[in-house]
Amino acid sequence: MLIDRRGEQIRIDFAAEEAGLLTVLAHQFADVVRDPELDDAPLLARLFPDAYRDDPDASAEFRHYTRDELEARKIGAAEQIAATATEGLVTLGLADAETWARSLTDLRTMVGTRLGIRGDDDEPAAGPLTDIYHWLGELQWLLVDQLDGP
Template sequence: MIPFTRHGVLVIVRLSDLEAEVLRDLAGQLTELLGDRATTHEAPTDAGSAAALFAQLGIGGSTVAPLDPALARLLPDAYKNDLSASSEHRRLTEGGLVDRKIAHARLVVASLTSSPITLDEAAAQSWLRTLTDLRLTIASRLRIIDDGDEGTGDEALLDVYDWLGYLQGTLLDAIE
């Protein structure tokens, strides 16, 4: 059974109960991982300040790259050879990026309540982004850097990585 099929403008998702449970668990773990990196935005006391405007726009974040290899893969430096520019870019964009990644993963979890699942274009894009983030996270845990790398680690995690790739591929086919 192909998990993602197109029906007009909608994408239909058909997963077994076990597949839905695994995906729900993985997306929940991704949310937790990203939540640990999320910054808490306290409302500035001066409503007219630049900090208040940044907070309203969802701008903000750490200036230091994550130490966890999975987070570093999900939140890479924007400028590989310019630490100062990367730090400033991260400070301005990381909070919003983390928030969007968490929102996409939560949408996937929330939609895994019945079968089949019907996705509009925006929801299908959220699913695609979350599947990509899950594969990147697992790839970092398996030390997979480039396509074709065999990775290190347990076979079960490699199987999950491959399964997520299959889901990602069939979703891309359905979207196109």
């Protein structure tokens, strides 16, 4: 994967495996958030934490007014990645790149939750899923670095 910025566009050159992996992860993420039958309680608790931990009623009311919009934004961002992550050169405008960066946080949270990561100091055991977790972090870091550039 190579990434660079040309003016108001960020270009990412993906290998077929990288594009395929991003697409699969984005679809999995959207499916878990969208479909109550695929309820993944630990992941959903991390994605949509209680706004008021000491007040269940206030948290329920907050969730009532915000959850649908948050879900729609997260699903939309993941679907954008799934639709645009292709083998070869992917060109993103700055707004789309920002959407990608936010969604990569969610994808990485999904993978990290599956690995049992709960805090910054947790380091998962070596393995393919851990490699994916680290790769998503690297992609996100490089993307944010390009967004912060000139």
